[in-house]
Amino acid sequence: MDLYEALYTTRAMRRMKQDPIPDEVIRKIFDAAIRSPSGGNTQNWRFVAVTDPATLVHLGELYAQAWEILLSTVYSGRRGDEQTERMLKSSQWLADHFEEVPLVVLAYHRNDPSGASVFPAVWSLQLAARGLGIGSTLTTILGHFRHQEVADLLGAPLDKGWTNAAAVTFGYPLGRWAVPQRRPAHQVVFAESWGVQPSWTIDEPLWP
Amino acid sequence: MDLYEALYTTRAMRRMKQDPIPDEVIRKIFDAAIRSPSGGNTQNWRFVAVTDPATLVHLGELYAQAWEILLSTVYSGRRGDEQTERMLKSSQWLADHFEEVPLVVLAYHRNDPSGASVFPAVWSLQLAARGLGIGSTLTTILGHFRHQEVADLLGAPLDKGWTNAAAVTFGYPLGRWAVPQRRPAHQVVFAESWGVQPSWTIDEPLWP
Numbered sequence: 524m525d526l527y528e529a530l531y532t533t534r535a536m537r538r539m540k541q542d543p544i545p546d547e548v549i550r551k552i553f554d555a556a557i558r559s560p561s562g563g564n565t566q567n568w569r570f571v572a573v574t575d576p577a578t579l580v581h582l583g584e585l586y587a588q589a590w591e592i593l594l595s596t597v598y599s600g601r602r603g604d605e606q607t608e609r610m611l612k613s614s615q616w617l618a619d620h621f622e623e624v625p626l627v628v629l630a631y632h633r634n635d636p637s638g639a640s641v642f643p644a645v646w647s648l649q650l651a652a653r654g655l656g657i658g659s660t661l662t663t664i665l666g667h668f669r670h671q672e673v674a675d676l677l678g679a680p681l682d683k684g685w686t687n688a689a690a691v692t693f694g695y696p697l698g699r700w701a702v703p704q705r706r707p708a709h710q711v712v713f714a715e716s717w718g719v720q721p722s723w724t725i726d727e728p729l730w731p
Numbered sequence: 732m733d734l735y736e737a738l739y740t741t742r743a744m745r746r747m748k749q750d751p752i753p754d755e756v757i758r759k760i761f762d763a764a765i766r767s768p769s770g771g772n773t774q775n776w777r778f779v780a781v782t783d784p785a786t787l788v789h790l791g792e793l794y795a796q797a798w799e800i801l802l803s804t805v806y807s808g809r810r811g812d813e814q815t816e817r818m819l820k821s822s823q824w825l826a827d828h829f830e831e832v833p834l835v836v837l838a839y840h841r842n843d844p845s846g847a848s849v850f851p852a853v854w855s856l857q858l859a860a861r862g863l864g865i866g867s868t869l870t871t872i873l874g875h876f877r878h879q880e881v882a883d884l885l886g887a888p889l890d891k892g893w894t895n896a897a898a899v900t901f902g903y904p905l906g907r908w909a910v911p912q913r914r915p916a917h918q919v920v921f922a923e924s925w926g927v928q929p930s931w932t933i934d935e936p937l938w939p
Contacts, residue, residue, distance in 0.1 A: 524734045525732070525733070525734065526732045526733065526734045526736075526737040526858060526861075526862040527763060527859070529734040530763040530764075530766060530767075530855050530859055531763060531766050532766075533766075533767075533768075534766075534768070535768050546929070546930055546931055547931075549929070549931075550916070550929070550931045550933065551937055553916040553920050554916050554933050554936060554937045554938075555735060555739060555938065556738075556916075557913045557915075557916050557919065558738060558739050558740075558741075558742075558910065558913060558936075559738075559741075559854065560741075560742070560868075562871065563805070563806075563809075563815075563818070564815075564818055564911075566913060566919065568919060569920075569925070570919060570920045570921065571920075571921045571922075571925060572920055572921065572922055572923070573923055574922075574923070575923045578923055578924075597771070598771075601771075606772070607771075610771070610772055637846050637871055637874070637875075637896060637897075638845050638846020638849075638896075639846060639850055639853075639869060639871045639896065639897060641846075642846055642849075642850030642851055642854070643850055643851075643853070643854040645851075646767065646850065646851040646854050646855070647738050647854070649851075650858075651738055654734040654735060660768075661768055663770065663845055663847045666845070667845075677924055677925050678924045678925040678926065679925045680925065688847065689845075689847060703766055703772075705765045705766060705774060706765070706774050707765075708761040708762050711765065711774065711777050711778060712757075712761050712777075712778045712779075712780055713777065713778065713779045713780065714780055714782075715779070715780070715782070715786055716779065716786075716885055716886045717777070717779060717885050717886040717887045717888065718886065721754070721757070721758070721780065722754055723754055723755075723757075725758065725762050728762060728766075729758070729759055729762045730762075730763065
């Protein structure tokens, strides 16, 4: 797959089929992901790849709890606009079907307060999956709201400094690939100094 | 460019030519980068693209100071092994030549304590650049050690909650593209539970 196609179309894919993801595919996407950079090349990352139905049921219960917390806090004042409602609807679908997700990857890191040394690898994992036709969604609410419970479930040694950075769901998509709408780049990129618009603007996505 | 080639070969490229990066290229890589996900699609990211020589001189001074702090703290106990020394040598090169880098992108975010909502975009920016033959290095020491000074230089409104996540250097490479050696995936990926090796191993990179 073309790099730019992957960069443009790897949108959050929350609705997915229950078809399992073959081990060979899991092996491939991880081998690509660990080529990404980390501060001082320390590679202080660990990934727990969960496909076991019983573990997914437990994770799904914890995810549903975390999702309820998020809904009643962060989103309580943000309802109404169409794009947010559409995102919430598909997020609700994921919360309702979490245990049916064929692969959930729990990413852990340590000595990485900014996230700079784990999220490139996480995003590479998602892009590598996209290249093989697999959708994914980066979620962080399990780590935010059920950190200890998830660690207990997986046996993650928090006392050794490991922190959950993300839980990424993977599966063959029910939705379709598309270029997500975003605030145009010329509104979020400044030239030389904060607040100074660049010389260029972008009306339509430059790909395809 | 093939997606997997980009994922496998976008290693930290610290040694770069002084040749300028055209505006049209900057526009392209940002348009790709802002397609990446952010929590709740909030897109709480801003990027300052610095190409101005006078600003780069100032940034270079701050970077050299931050680099000295890093060397005397984090790396003071880590010297000696060949891979670390090689990395330090090329990092020293970057510290000595920072003002000659043709493009430095300062990435800011807010309401994103984990970094999950900015580092996918940062990494997409680097991958998009790779697709156009441009090398890059993700650095975080300016934000760690000279946060206020960099904000003063660029006019970044820290009082509005913006935090520097990274300073990424971009340029046409002096070094060569290659697949970086990493600890093999089967040693950092667990199956179902922490500490449980997956059924697969990887002896050599699976690409090309």
